[in-house]
Structures are given as structure tokens and as C-alpha cells.
Amino acid sequence: MKIAIIGNGISGITAARWIRKLSDHEIIVISGESDYFYSRTALMYIYMGHMGLKETQPYEKGFWKKNRIGLKRAWVKDVDFKNKKLHLIPAAKLTDHDFLPAELPYDKLIIATGSDSNKFGWPGQDLEGVRGLYSLQDLQYMDNYSKDLNRAVIVGGGLIGIEMAEMFHSRNIPVTFLVREKSYWSNVLPDEESAMINRCIKNNHIDLRLGTELKEIVDNGSGKAVAVITNKGEKIDCGFVGLTAGVHPNIGFLKESDLETGRGIKVNEFLETNIPDVYAIGDCAEQQHPKTGRRGVEAIWYTGRMMGETVAYNICGKKVEYNPGIWFNSAKFFDIEYQVYGNVPAKIPEYMTSIYWEHPDGDKSIRINFDNRNNSILGFNLMGIRYRHEVCEKWLKEKTDMETVLKDLGQANFDPEFYDQYEKHLLAAYNKIAGKNIQLKKRRGLSQVIAFLKR
Amino acid sequence: MNLLDSSLSLAYQGNHKMTGLQKISLAIVGLGTLGLLIAWASNGNISPLPTFIFSLAAMTIGSLLYTYSTYSGKIPGIKNNRVFQYGISSRGAAAWILGIVVTGFYVCLYWFPHLLEGLIRLHDPLSHGLRGKAADQWFVYGTFYTVAVLLMGIKFIFKYRHNRYQIIRTISVMFFQLVFAYLIPAFLALLNKPDEYFSYFWPLDSYALRPDWIAGKSSLGTFGYVVIAIGILMPFVVTPILTYFFGKRWYCSWVCGCGGLAETAGDPFRQLSDKSLTAWKIERWMIHSVLVAVVLLTALLWFNHISQNTILGGFTEGFKSAYGFGIAMAFSGVIGVGFYPIMGSRVWCRFGCPMAAILGLQQKYFSRFRITTNGGQCISCGNCSTYCEMGIDVRHYAQRGQDIVRASCVGCGVCSAVCPRGVLRLENGASDIGSRTDALRTIHISEDEVSILS
Known part of the structure; x- marks a missing residue:
């Protein structure tokens, strides 16, 4: 079976890797953008001179040959879904080992074409510069x-x-x-x-x-x-x-086809489109029935990775639903790192209580939200402080009681050694609001984390 | 436009220019260097004390001023802008020139010290003051080395002033270089005792534990026996215990002088280490071969000693000179430091050091140390791998959510510092190290789940 993947970003490449792990199918990844998979999130670091393009490529050149993942440098003009063919236009110099047919037949197709920048019809938006x-x-x-x-x-x-x-x-x-x-x-x-x-x-x-x-x-x-x-x-x-x-799904080349699209390519929980043997993953896919707390289109690195893994299972005959789990994300604003776990909305709704502590320097903060109807934990927002994903996720999954989380809060801390630990300040903020006297019982450290995660 | 063949090259386009203060400070460093060159060229026919004070003062003031002008007024944080765009840090012409100059210095130091006569005489006043005798090339070398660790250490501390781990660690390597590798040996010389470096042990110090080393120390009485005791206790008792609790970092990036230079003067070059699988393979073969060689050397010397040179005398002598020339001098010195601007700052530590080899084996199989990764937060950007001076492809593990247990990791903590998503943490963790490293924690479909659904 020949599987064609359009797009060599994190979604397409993760799909290719997992299909190779699970099967012996022929895999061809097509990209007009680049010869090799690189980390899009690192574009800024190339510009700033922290890295070169090579440093942003997670796999060495030999990896693709060894894993029999064919790479084609071309843009896809359109897709003939009926006859299962891609029409390609060259995007790069052709080399002998990279023969590029204008037509590429496939048995199954994965569309992972990512996003495109939004333009809102501003006068002059197509000017040079x-x-x-x-x-x-x-x-x-x-x-x-x-x-x-x-x-x-x-x-x-x-x-x-x-x-x-x-x-x-x-x-x-x-x-x-x-x-x-x-x-x-x-x-x-x-x-x-x-x-x-x-x-x-x-x-x-x-x-x-x-x-x-x-x-x-x-x-x-x-x-x-x-x-x-x-x-x-x-x-x-x-x-x-x-x-x-913002960005929107990059699906312009599919608009005239029979593929059902909304904002993105409509997919079900198995990442299948309305056309048999055609799947869509990553930024360009739109979930018809997103899970609770999730949006239909999520242009995020790790959701692309998860969809790539999921689609590989589905193509290789083991049906499994796409489930990204509890929301998390991270970013860095200049020198301030940001991490979020769970539900931290911009405007705090009535049923939610938000405990917030900010460092006097104004560049670090911890926020914890809980449900004031049953005191269960809802979300964490960190600025300039690192928390451990697995610990926060377990608390959130188990809808842990807010006070239990506060007592054990130290074990979520993921900052480097010798860094100050600020959990006690957050407890003080909570105690002040709740009129209680909760004391911090756990501080940073791996042993107790492992014990907690294995519990 | 080089995008077609994927070799995106961003020639530096921007408005960044050196500030006036930066130019002045580099000019002052240049004056200090000029002083050294004049002293060198004069071959001892110049008044050493004023020249020495002038050069040292100019280099210190210029370097501190450069550090100040580069980092002060900037918001604390990661300062890697233009690392891949400046020639000096990306194998440009300046890097090659620096590499050739430093390599040339090492070649003179080991094999043609008479060519350094001018520099050696320049250090006579300091040597007399510290050690009560005239300078030799090793004293010059030690002085250069210590000044480099101190001045570049201060620069490193400023660069990472938001990061307490880096500050404390750097103060530690500066302290051990200044006190243990410079002042104590000088003080011992003043007391007419032989130089002892209490921060180098067998097998990094391949002379230690040899029969003639033991004999030589024994002849010194109590002091000698203390040296022998330390020389045996450190590698065989203290090192395994510390490595069990803290990993090899307690030595390689907190104490060792080679590490100290790499972490300070070598910091601008850390990104040049080769991250390829081939390099890793070569590393494992080379470093363990050197370890075998030094163990064999020490064993042969003892064997010969006991057999009174009757069996392998000639062979052992040849082997000893080969190790001294090839490993102790050419590899650890000339290549190890001279090639900083081309191959990165830890060439010796990664490919050659037998001490690192032993510590690495302990770290991998018998230590609580590891780097843990933060669930699914990795974005595969590559900063961690890029700035790993030991050439570890940290990202390979981080993007799989797998803990990092690698023999070569010196625990410098820079991967954790440069990570923009807070993914990496150095830990002196717990005992389940073996099972934790197997898990791929970013996989979100478990085989059980699959079988239930299908």
C-alpha cells in the first residue's frame, strides 16, 4: 500500500514515523517548503542567530533512508480524489535520486498542510514588504x-x-x-x-x-x-x-474539490474526511466533534504530533479515536516563559475562583483556578516559573481537591535547582481569601513526584 | 535566496553594531595582548614587572568592561543572538585564526618552550612572589589558564545572571581553578614541596599511582603519604560516592580545570560540538579506548616494576612515551583547547578524558542523576541539542518525553537554561532510573487502549 502525506511538518512527519513503526507500507512525504522536516517553532531562533536551519531539523539525513520514508520536494497543485492521484509542481532543483513525476498515485492520503497567515482584506495587504x-x-x-x-x-x-x-x-x-x-x-x-x-x-x-x-x-x-x-x-x-x-488552515488548493471543508478539512474522531482513504491532521484539520474543552481547529505543535500518531494507528488497521486529553500549552514572551495546564480562561466565570500570586519584580506569577462549587482543581497558569506537566495533569484528571493540591503544590515545581520556590506565597494568597491556614507540605523533588505519579 | 536546496542562509542583516564602549573595551584587551606580544618578542630584554602589570591590568579591565558593556542594561535572559551569524562563534575566519594561534601556543608549550622565553621571563616577578622561584612554561600556562577561567567566568556569570544554578556552578569552577589548581601548588612550591594539584586524580592524571610516583611521594614523608592517600581515595572511594549522588557533574562542570576552562572561556564555542550519531559512535570508541590505554599503562608500569623490567621493559617505555605524547599532550592540550573555535569546547572531555569515561560509566549505570523532561511540552526546536557542549542530541529524548541518562552529560545545565518551554530539569532523583528512561511519555495511545477499541 502506498501512503502519500502532503506536508512535512510535525503532523505529517509524526504520521510517517508511526506508520513505519506499525507497518511496512510505502510512505511518501511531499513538501514544497523544505527538503527536510524542521521545527517550525524554531523559525525565530534561526533569524536571531541562535541556530541554523540544520540545528532545527530533529532527524539526520540518513534517518529517512533508514526508515524508508520517501521525501519529495514539490507543491501539490490539486488532488484527483476519484482516481487517487496527486498533481505536483516542482518546488526545487531535481536531483537524480529525487525523480519527480507530475502525477503521484496513492492508495491512502494524509493531508497535513498546516496553516497560512490571516489577512483581513486590509488595503495594501499584498504590497511588497x-x-x-x-x-x-x-x-x-x-x-x-x-x-x-x-x-x-x-x-x-x-x-x-x-x-x-x-x-x-x-x-x-x-x-x-x-x-x-x-x-x-x-x-x-x-x-x-x-x-x-x-x-x-x-x-x-x-x-x-x-x-x-x-x-x-x-x-x-x-x-x-x-x-x-x-x-x-x-x-x-x-x-x-x-x-x-492569527492563522487559518492552508486548504486553498482543495477548495474546488469534493472534500468537505469548513474552516479546515472536516474530520471525524478517527481523523477521516468525507472521502474514503483520505485523512487530515494537524493545523489544517477541523474536528467535527471536538472533545470538551477543546476547539475544532487547534494550530498547536503537540496536537499535530498527537494527530500524526493517531492517524497512523487508524491507517494501519487499529482504530483509535483522537483524544488530545487535558489542555496544556506553553510559550515564551521575550524572557518570560509561560505554561498553562487545564482551564484558565481570560475572564474568570462565576463558578470559578482564581488564586493569583505575582512576584514583586513583576515577571513571575502563579495562578490556580478551582471550581468553587466542589473545590476541585481546574487549571494552572505560570509565568516565569516552570511546573511539571504530568503532576498538574494528574491533579486535573482526578479533579483533586484544591486544598490537597495546595499542600502538595511544591511537587509540581519544575524550576532548576537553587531557584527560589514561591508556592508558599500562593498558599498565603489562598489562606487570606479562604480565611484558612493551609501549610505547604511538599517541596520540589523528583522522588515524591515519581511516588505520586505511580500512585 | 538559498531555500531551494534547503541551505537557508541568513547573512546577518540588521542594525546591530558594537557600541562605543564595547569597541573601547576590546581595544584595551588588544593593548594588553600587545604587551604580551612585545614581551614575547623581546625575549626577556624588557623590564618584566611593569609590562606584566600593564598587560594583566589591561586585559582584566578590558574584559570586565566588555562584559559590562555587553550585558548591563539588558534584561536578564538567554543571550544567544547572532551566535550563528558571527564568524568567531560559527567557524568563520576569526575562529580559524584564533584556533591556529591557540594551537600554536600549545605546540610551543609542550615541545618548543624555548620559543616562549620572552613570556616566561615576563612571569618571573609573579613567580618569585608566589612561589619563590623563577617562572617556567608551566607557570605561564597556569597563569594564562587561571586568568582566562576567572575573566571569562565573570562574563559567563553576567550572561546567565538570571540563573542561580549557572552562577553557583561557575563560582565553583572559578574557585577550584584559582585555589586548587593555581594557588595551592604555588604555595607548596614556596614551601619547597613539589606542586600538587588536588583537583586532578588518576586516571586523568596519568602520572598518579605509577610506581615511581608512589616512590617519589613516599620519599617526602608525611606530606607524601597524605598525597598518596588522597590520590587513591579520590578515584576509588570519593568519586563513586559523589557520582552516585550527583552524577559526574560534581567533577566535570563544578571542579575540574579542563571543564572549568570549557565552561568559561569555551562557552562561546559550545554550539560547535558535533551532534551526529556518527560522532556519538566515535566518542564511545575513543573515550573508552583512552581509558583502557591508561589502565593498561598503569598496570604495565606496575608489572614491570615488580618484574624489575625483565619482561616488557622496552615496550612499556615506548607505550608510556606514546601516551604522554599522544594523549596527555597532543589530545588533551593541543586539540582539546586549540580546537575550541572549530570543534567546540569539550573535545577532550568528550572524546578523550579517561576520568570522564569512568565517571560516565558510573553515571550511566550507578547514579541518581538524570535530566527529566516535562511531559508533552517539547516543541523540538533544537536549542537544547545545539547548546549541548557534549554533543548530546538532547532533543531526541525531550521530544519523546524520555528522561536523559547519558554517560557523557556533564550536567552543565545549559540545555535546561536555553529551553524556551521549560522542558528540562537536572535532578539527583530516585532509584527507579532504569525503568523511567524506557518510557516514551509523549506517546498518547497505549496499546491497551487500541485493543479495547478495535
Whole structure:
């Protein structure tokens, strides 16, 4: 059986690896973007000079041959679902070992084409010097425009926007950061954490404009961006405009086909599309029935990895539902690390109580949410402090009592040795609100963690 | 545009320029270096004390000023911008020049010390002051080495000033280099005792525990017996105990002088270590071969000693010189440090050091130390592997959610520091080390679950 995978990102490559583990099927991975799988999340580090492209590739070149995973460098023009064929257009220099037919037949197809940057119909959004950040090509584009760049304007206050701000900042290029909301990423972060990141952005000398939207991008007369105009009527001169107002599934090449799509490619819990033998995974897939606490489209690294694993089982004849489990995520805002486990909404609902402690320096915080109807734990939000995923997950899964969690909170701490432990401050915050006197019983350490996890 | 063949090359495009203060501080370091060059070229025909004070002062002030101008005013955090874009840290022309200069210095040091006469005479005043006798090339070497560890150690501490583990660890290596590898030997020389380095033991010190070493120490009376006792206790009793509790890091990245230099002066080059599977294979063969060689050497010397050179006398002498030339000098010195800018800072520690080999075996099979990974948080970015000076592909484990137990890990903690998602933690954990390392904790479909559904 010949399995074609469109896309060599984390989803497609994880699927390929797991199909190889579980079977002897022929596997071909097609990518127009790059010869080899690299970690998309590391794009910013290539630009900043922390790594080269090679360092971001998790597998050596010999890995693919050894595991009989065929790699083809091409863009997929369209898919002939009826005759089970892909139509390809070359994306790279052809070499002898990389013969590229214009048609590629398959028995089963996995679509893992990822995302594309959002554009909301802004005037001038297709000018030269205007670009999102998702692919290697985008990165090269940014780099080409960085030379003698007077200013970059970034539109959209999410994770990619702040990464792009950090990237330009690393090269001493002035940045204006337009954020539509009243505070950075305030549709995801609770107020205090969001305010912390506002401060962090400003401390890094980024010109942060909250509550400001892009109205249009100004053409220099020859098709190149030279300035933006905001909804407040201000004109900001710049040589580059970064569009980072989120991403959407990259499924344009499938729009004319019989494949059922909504925001993304519609899939059931087995990651099957409406067409037999065609699966979709990763950013481009849309769950028809997402699990509780989960969204239909989740453009996240680890969900791509989990879907890749799941689809491999399904293709190899062991049916298994996609279940990403309890929500978690992480990011880094300049120098502040962020981790979240469980349910931490931006606006705390009535049934929830949120205990929050922030370091006087204003760059570290712990937030724990619990259900005030039955005192069960609901979520953790950490800024500048590391917590252990498995410990938090177990507490959340078991709907552990808030006070039990607080007493044992130290065992969740994952910060390096000699770092201060702040759990007692969070307990004090809780005691103050609850009028109790809960004492911290456990501090950081692996032995008790293992005992707890094995319990 | 090189994207077509996947060799994305971002030639550095940006507005970053050295600040005026950085330029001034490098110029001051340059003046200090010039002082050394003049002293070297004068071959001893220059007043040593003022030149020495001038050079040391210029290098210290210039280096501290550079550290200050580079990191002060910056928000504490990971400072790896442009590492892969500057020639000095990415095998550019400057890196090759530096590598050739340092290699040349080592070649002179070991085999042509008369070429360093000017530098040796420059150190006479300090040597007289500290040790009560004239300088030799080893005193010059020790001085350079210690100054490099101290000045670059201060730079490292500033660079990682947000990270208490790195600060404490760096103070430790600076302390051991200054006191144990420099001041104590100098003080012993002042007391007319032979230099003793209480931070190097057999088998890294291949002279220790030889019959003539034992005989030589025994002739010194009580002091000699103390040295012998330490020389035996350290490798056979103290080391296994400490390694059981803390892993090999207690030595390799907290005490050892070779490690000390690698962690401080070598820090700008840590990303150059080869992460390939081939390099790992070569590493395992080489380091264990050196260990076998030094054990064999020591055993042969004892065998000969007991048999009064009747059986393998000539062979043993040849073997001894070969080890001294090939391993102790060429490998640990010339290649180990001279090749920093090309092969990274831990070439000797990774491919050659027999002490690291023993500690590594203990760490792998009999230690509580490991690096644990944080569930499913890894994004496979590669920072951990890139900045591992020992060439461990840390990401390979982290993205599988697998704990890291590797013989070569020196526990420097930089992987944990550079991780942008808080995935890695150094631990002196618990006893179930064997079973924990098997688990692939990011797999989210268990075989049981599959069989239930299908």
C-alpha cells in the first residue's frame, strides 16, 4: 500500500514515523517548503542567530533512508480524489535520486498542510514588504527586508506577533506593535498576566500600541509598503509590515474539490474526511466533534504530533479515536516563559475562583483556578516559573481537591535547582481569601513526584 | 535566496553594531595582548614587572568592561543572538585564526618552550612572589589558564545572571581553578614541596599511582603519604560516592580545570560540538579506548616494576612515551583547547578524558542523576541539542518525553537554561532510573487502549 502525506511538518512527519513503526507500507512525504522536516517553532531562533536551519531539523539525513520514508520536494497543485492521484509542481532543483513525476498515485492520503497567515482584506495587504511568518520562505523574506530597515510594524497581538517583535528587536530594528485589544493577548491571558506581558514588551523598547488597529498599508507608488495608517488616523513610516493576526488552515488548493471543508478539512474522531482513504491532521484539520474543552481547529505543535500518531494507528488497521486529553500549552514572551495546564480562561466565570500570586519584580506569577462549587482543581497558569506537566495533569484528571493540591503544590515545581520556590506565597494568597491556614507540605523533588505519579 | 536546496542562509542583516564602549573595551584587551606580544618578542630584554602589570591590568579591565558593556542594561535572559551569524562563534575566519594561534601556543608549550622565553621571563616577578622561584612554561600556562577561567567566568556569570544554578556552578569552577589548581601548588612550591594539584586524580592524571610516583611521594614523608592517600581515595572511594549522588557533574562542570576552562572561556564555542550519531559512535570508541590505554599503562608500569623490567621493559617505555605524547599532550592540550573555535569546547572531555569515561560509566549505570523532561511540552526546536557542549542530541529524548541518562552529560545545565518551554530539569532523583528512561511519555495511545477499541 502506498501512503502519500502532503506536508512535512510535525503532523505529517509524526504520521510517517508511526506508520513505519506499525507497518511496512510505502510512505511518501511531499513538501514544497523544505527538503527536510524542521521545527517550525524554531523559525525565530534561526533569524536571531541562535541556530541554523540544520540545528532545527530533529532527524539526520540518513534517518529517512533508514526508515524508508520517501521525501519529495514539490507543491501539490490539486488532488484527483476519484482516481487517487496527486498533481505536483516542482518546488526545487531535481536531483537524480529525487525523480519527480507530475502525477503521484496513492492508495491512502494524509493531508497535513498546516496553516497560512490571516489577512483581513486590509488595503495594501499584498504590497511588497508585507508578510506573515509561518514558513521558511516567510523567514527568508523577513531577512531580506531586514537590511537597513528603518522600522517594522507588526499587526496582531498574538504569539507570532510577539515573536516577530522579539526577532526584529534582536537586530536593533525599531518595532511598532499594533494590538487590537486593550491589552496583549487578552482574549487568552487573564488580566494580570496580560498586563505583565504589556510591561515586558515595553521594557524591551517595543512601541506597543494597544487598542489600535491597522486601517491601511501605504504604497510608495511602485508597489512597496512605506507606512501604515492606524484606525486612529496616525501614519507610521516603516519598511516592513508583519501580518500576525492569527492563522487559518492552508486548504486553498482543495477548495474546488469534493472534500468537505469548513474552516479546515472536516474530520471525524478517527481523523477521516468525507472521502474514503483520505485523512487530515494537524493545523489544517477541523474536528467535527471536538472533545470538551477543546476547539475544532487547534494550530498547536503537540496536537499535530498527537494527530500524526493517531492517524497512523487508524491507517494501519487499529482504530483509535483522537483524544488530545487535558489542555496544556506553553510559550515564551521575550524572557518570560509561560505554561498553562487545564482551564484558565481570560475572564474568570462565576463558578470559578482564581488564586493569583505575582512576584514583586513583576515577571513571575502563579495562578490556580478551582471550581468553587466542589473545590476541585481546574487549571494552572505560570509565568516565569516552570511546573511539571504530568503532576498538574494528574491533579486535573482526578479533579483533586484544591486544598490537597495546595499542600502538595511544591511537587509540581519544575524550576532548576537553587531557584527560589514561591508556592508558599500562593498558599498565603489562598489562606487570606479562604480565611484558612493551609501549610505547604511538599517541596520540589523528583522522588515524591515519581511516588505520586505511580500512585 | 538559498531555500531551494534547503541551505537557508541568513547573512546577518540588521542594525546591530558594537557600541562605543564595547569597541573601547576590546581595544584595551588588544593593548594588553600587545604587551604580551612585545614581551614575547623581546625575549626577556624588557623590564618584566611593569609590562606584566600593564598587560594583566589591561586585559582584566578590558574584559570586565566588555562584559559590562555587553550585558548591563539588558534584561536578564538567554543571550544567544547572532551566535550563528558571527564568524568567531560559527567557524568563520576569526575562529580559524584564533584556533591556529591557540594551537600554536600549545605546540610551543609542550615541545618548543624555548620559543616562549620572552613570556616566561615576563612571569618571573609573579613567580618569585608566589612561589619563590623563577617562572617556567608551566607557570605561564597556569597563569594564562587561571586568568582566562576567572575573566571569562565573570562574563559567563553576567550572561546567565538570571540563573542561580549557572552562577553557583561557575563560582565553583572559578574557585577550584584559582585555589586548587593555581594557588595551592604555588604555595607548596614556596614551601619547597613539589606542586600538587588536588583537583586532578588518576586516571586523568596519568602520572598518579605509577610506581615511581608512589616512590617519589613516599620519599617526602608525611606530606607524601597524605598525597598518596588522597590520590587513591579520590578515584576509588570519593568519586563513586559523589557520582552516585550527583552524577559526574560534581567533577566535570563544578571542579575540574579542563571543564572549568570549557565552561568559561569555551562557552562561546559550545554550539560547535558535533551532534551526529556518527560522532556519538566515535566518542564511545575513543573515550573508552583512552581509558583502557591508561589502565593498561598503569598496570604495565606496575608489572614491570615488580618484574624489575625483565619482561616488557622496552615496550612499556615506548607505550608510556606514546601516551604522554599522544594523549596527555597532543589530545588533551593541543586539540582539546586549540580546537575550541572549530570543534567546540569539550573535545577532550568528550572524546578523550579517561576520568570522564569512568565517571560516565558510573553515571550511566550507578547514579541518581538524570535530566527529566516535562511531559508533552517539547516543541523540538533544537536549542537544547545545539547548546549541548557534549554533543548530546538532547532533543531526541525531550521530544519523546524520555528522561536523559547519558554517560557523557556533564550536567552543565545549559540545555535546561536555553529551553524556551521549560522542558528540562537536572535532578539527583530516585532509584527507579532504569525503568523511567524506557518510557516514551509523549506517546498518547497505549496499546491497551487500541485493543479495547478495535
